[in-house]
Amino acid sequence: MRNIHVYLQSTELLFYLKSWHVHGISHPPPCRHRWPIVIPAIALPRRPLLRGCDGPVHPARNVTSVQVQHSAGLHSPLVVRVAFPATGNQLILEARITYIQTFHPSLQPPFSKLHPSPQCYTSTAPALPTRQTHPPSPPHPRSNLSQIGHAHGRAAASLVHGTIAFYAALFAQTAKLTWAQVRSTALEFETVMRKKWPAYLEEMTGLAEGAGVEVADVIAINVRTEINFGLFSDGCTALSWRTGEGEGEQSLLAQNWDWMEEQRANLLYLTITQASKPSISMITEAGLIGKIGLNSAGVGVCLNAIRAKGMDPTRLPCHLGLRMVLESASRDEAVASLEKYGIASACHMLIADGTGGVGVEWSYVDVQKLGMNGNGQVFHSNHYLLPHAGVKDTNWLSQDSGFRVERIEEICKGMRKVDVESVAGLFKDEKNYPAAICRKQEGDCQSATLFNIVMDLRNKRAKVAVGRPVEPVETFELGF
Numbered sequence: 001m002r003n004i005h006v007y008l009q010s011t012e013l014l015f016y017l018k019s020w021h022v023h024g025i026s027h028p029p030p031c032r033h034r035w036p037i038v039i040p041a042i043a044l045p046r047r048p049l050l051r052g053c054d055g056p057v058h059p060a061r062n063v064t065s066v067q068v069q070h071s072a073g074l075h076s077p078l079v080v081r082v083a084f085p086a087t088g089n090q091l092i093l094e095a096r097i098t099y100i101q102t103f104h105p106s107l108q109p110p111f112s113k114l115h116p117s118p119q120c121y122t123s124t125a126p127a128l129p130t131r132q133t134h135p136p137s138p139p140h141p142r143s144n145l146s147q148i149g150h151a152h153g154r155a156a157a158s159l160v161h162g163t164i165a166f167y168a169a170l171f172a173q174t175a176k177l178t179w180a181q182v183r184s185t186a187l188e189f190e191t192v193m194r195k196k197w198p199a200y201l202e203e204m205t206g207l208a209e210g211a212g213v214e215v216a217d218v219i220a221i222n223v224r225t226e227i228n229f230g231l232f233s234d235g236c237t238a239l240s241w242r243t244g245e246g247e248g249e250q251s252l253l254a255q256n257w258d259w260m261e262e263q264r265a266n267l268l269y270l271t272i273t274q275a276s277k278p279s280i281s282m283i284t285e286a287g288l289i290g291k292i293g294l295n296s297a298g299v300g301v302c303l304n305a306i307r308a309k310g311m312d313p314t315r316l317p318c319h320l321g322l323r324m325v326l327e328s329a330s331r332d333e334a335v336a337s338l339e340k341y342g343i344a345s346a347c348h349m350l351i352a353d354g355t356g357g358v359g360v361e362w363s364y365v366d367v368q369k370l371g372m373n374g375n376g377q378v379f380h381s382n383h384y385l386l387p388h389a390g391v392k393d394t395n396w397l398s399q400d401s402g403f404r405v406e407r408i409e410e411i412c413k414g415m416r417k418v419d420v421e422s423v424a425g426l427f428k429d430e431k432n433y434p435a436a437i438c439r440k441q442e443g444d445c446q447s448a449t450l451f452n453i454v455m456d457l458r459n460k461r462a463k464v465a466v467g468r469p470v471e472p473v474e475t476f477e478l479g480f
Contacts, residue, residue: 145199146206148272149289153210153218159286160211162266163221170260175228179220185227186220189313193219193320196341200320203289211287221287223317225305226345237404237427237437238302238350240357242376243418250418253352254454255302256427256469257283257292258439264450267466269478280326281478283451283464290323292453294462296480299334299353300455301325304380307394308346310364315342318362325351335360339367346391348380354458363391377412381405400435407437420463424454428469438469455479 282293
């Protein structure tokens with residue numbers, strides 16, 4: 001997981017320069033052009049790398065040490081400082097590398113500090129070529145939303161490319177669609193977004209520019225569920241639990257997010273601050289502007305994919321709906337906002353605030369709500385629990401979705417103490433392995449738990465474990 005500080009793995013390095021200051025290089029100054037410098041180096045045991053400061057990944061050899069740092073301004077060039085004597089076009093680096101770090105202090109508050117572990121991130125997705133190879137245009141004034149998108153895209157450019165590559169391969173494999181066909185379909189949503197949700201389109205446009213991709217690429221990954229009519233979707237097990245009374249009252253919201261392990265490398269912890277709206281802390285796939293998390297008003301949301309055919313492009317795409325929830329001041333306001341537009345495809349959103357949660361099951365034609373049981377709980381997995389007239393749920397995880405929702409309810413009954421730590425422990429359950437609450441991508445089970453999140457909405461904090469909760473590769477807290 002990464003935000004400002006970037007730790008990734010490979011033996012590949014490339015710096016794309018535009019008005020950079022590179023000390024000790026005998027090459028002509030690259031003041032007005034993007035100009036690649038590939039640094040030769042030795043292969044190292046930990047296979048460190050820097051991907052996507054402002055360009056694609058290219059192979060290099062003999063890397064020993066390099067520090068890359070953004071300068072203070074949001075639109076300022078990167079500054080690269082390396083210790084070496086220049087020998088023609090070869091750069092000789094002397095210090096041993098432990099990691100490569102990029103830091104851009106001006107990107108806060110759109111991003112917030114984390115301390116990720118280098119071994120978390122290994123991606124097999126190929127890097128995509130950058131869109132822009134000619135000298136960049138001068139910076140132009142941006143709105144706040146465009147700046148947020150641009151900051152996201154620029155700081156996480158390599159991961160945005162990784163998300164696009166991952167879904168391009170998945171569309172080709174599962175739906176026999178080329179990425180050009182996916183992009184063309186995505187642009188059909190642009191007209192509706194421009195009319196109904198121009199702020200989201202503006203942020204995605206800034207994101208595309210920051211990452212060096214086309215707007216159609218960013219729209220495509222944000223409406224991936226709708227384009228493919230739910231034929232592939234991420235899965236999970238989710239729980240909302242309100243307990244206690246008075247000062248001892250708690251409202252906890254938790255889930256395991258299950259998806260293909262290849263996409264773990266492209267996860268982000270993203271913090272967004274906007275005028276006149278709650279601040280947002282969420283775990284998302286790079287390039288997606290809405291996902292799973294909470295806001296400064298104590299509203300949280302989880303997502304369960306449901307595979308049911310049917311899509312209405314005039315309604316709000318699922319992941320934009322998650323963003324709308326995270327911009328709401330209460331659970332009731334979030335649900336009312338979503339009902340105003342409807343959701344374009346099948347999914348379940350578990351929405352909660354300090355007063356408890358509600359399950360909201362969507363199809364492309366209706367919505368059904370699942371209230372708290374007598375213990376203040378709502379459980380869900382990857383199939384409809386309520387009837388939806390005229391909509392067929394294919395129950396795509398039929399072998400385990402029903403088991404998981406029954407299992408999470410069963411193990412909750414044995415709880416003596418309910419708090420963030422004990423609820424996090426529920427999601428370590430491996431009964432029915434590998435298709436358990438804590439999933440393992442093994443055999444016929446095609447997905448794994450990529451992260452667990454437990455939100456304490458009254459205190460506006462959350463605990464995150466990256467990877468399978470029984471063997472996390474990283475843990476941290478987020479919130480306000």
